[in-house]
Amino acid sequence: MATEENPYDAVIIGGGACGLMCAVQAGLRGKRTLVLERNGHPGEKIRISGGGRCNYTNLYTDVGNFVSADPSFAGPVFAGWTVNDTIQFFEQQGITGKEKTLGQLFPVSNNAKDVVAAFTRLMHRYGQQLQTHSNALSVDKLETGEFEVTYEHRGATHGVITPKVVLASGGLPVAKLGASDFALRIARQFGLDIVPTAPALVPLTITGKDAEWFAALSGNSVYCRVSNERISFEENMLFTHWGLSGPAILQISSYWRPGETLVLDLLPAHSLEQLIKTERAAGGKRLVGQLLGDFYSKRLVESLGRFLPIQTKIASLGKADAKRIAETIHRFAVKPAGDKGYDKAEVMRGGIATRELEQTTLEAKKIPGLYFGGECVDMTGWLGGYNFQWAWASGHAIAQAI
Incomplete structure (x- = not known):
């Protein structure tokens, strides 16, 4: 629980689809989070997705639409946050979907910025802290069981103590949008297995x-x-x-x-x-x-x-x-x-092995309080909105546990 000394229930590293959903859903539960985003604006990959139109889910999402060492791992996550949940969530924010082809759902406005704006409004409504231009440098486990997250913000180095950390920093595509291997490095640091990575949808x-x-x-x-x-x-x-x-x-x-x-x-x-x-x-x-x-x-x-x-x-x-x-x-x-290569790939294949994570919460089994969601996990969707559905659903799953 947040205190004066530790004002955040969790620090979320990455202000993309998974991180934003996680923060909003945590806010709905009365939790307070800090989202560290290295770019000047949140949701940069959301903004460019679908040619700037954002194919934000797929009506036919199923575990069979995913490449993973264990696609069935996603079953409980998708059961906890369904495609209908996604549709209703965005409709409540004034975003109505229209099907293009093969179940691909786009905002009627054809504007991905509407999706990002919905999250920034909700972040403000629920008192979640979004800090841009903040590049996470390290995550360390303290003897108290808490974590210290060190990050750089506008040339200065800062540290924050938190009971829980969410790695939602994405994968290796696309470097100009701030892609990095940070989540993979943290996973290795804590001894978690990584399924070999490669460009996908490329x-x-x-x-x-x-x-x-x-x-x-x-x-x-x-x-x-x-x-x-x-x-x-x-x-x-x-x-x-x-x-x-x-x-x-x-x-x-x-x-x-x-x-x-x-x-x-x-x-x-x-x-x-x-x-x-x-x-x-x-x-x-x-x-x-x-x-x-x-x-x-x-x-x-x-x-x-x-x-x-x-x-x-x-x-x-x-x-x-x-x-x-x-x-x-x-x-x-x-x-x-x-x-x-990664600069032309839409997503990354491979990532943190699902066997290292609790199936319903995505918490690292070996490291209580450490969570991984979105693209950094070994769960790669087909083209057509599936990866967004995984991002929303995994963000929601984590939020229920922090």
Whole structure:
């Protein structure tokens, strides 16, 4: 309990989605928190999310939408703070949601700043202290069982004693927004296991002999199914001057490992062999390229001429030719060289191992009073609002315990 000597029930390190929700929910319970945010404004990743529109949850959130050593760990957290809770929470703040695609919910205003403003209002209403330009330097456990948090604020070093500390400082993307490995370093300091981290929801790069072919298609988007041996996603893919991006690629990037080949079905809603048969039955006067032009841009069709007989009349194709064309379109193999790294990644894969945390409170089992929430935990959501739902839900779960 807060006292004159220790005025805060908890210090929350990180004023992003998880930290802000945790502070507000703690305030609802009559607790007083100090939120240390290294940026000049809270919620910077909220502000830029969804192209500045903030896809703040997904209607279909389930543990199956998460990459983790143990996705089921999130079950009780999501049970404690559901998607409906998120919707109602924001509606109470005047933010009504609208579904875009695949359950993705955005504010009707299309303005992520409204989401941040809602939290800053609530922080003020419930007497929570938000201190920006405050860079956490260390967290130490005292003999009293309390913690001392040391931080830098505008060139001066300060310390605060608190019974509980919440690490909600995010992951490694994006450095210009203040991303750091602080939560991971504190976890290691206290002997907690870390699941190896890597960029996730990140564009993939193509190098070598195929790089020029992909670069020439930069700006072209195609609806496709992208697969590896573990999973597949069916959404738009974007060619770029350095490789591949777009929702389908970002999704599978969380499951891709260096050295793996991805298989692209460039026409998932149709059977190209059947389309060729239909064309042949109608006389087969059109060229292969004209048939492909029904589905792709002129530039993509011309580029596919590297692999396919686009100038050949369909009537002239043999069965083997038709099969080869279909195999190329439906099983286009790509071997990425790597990814674009943390500065282009939307989230971090891996983090503090869930087995180190209590399942309902996210308190470190070995270190009473120390909590981890949001992106720094090994719980990485798909593209489309899932990571925000984890941030809100984990912030809520922690707030019930501090």
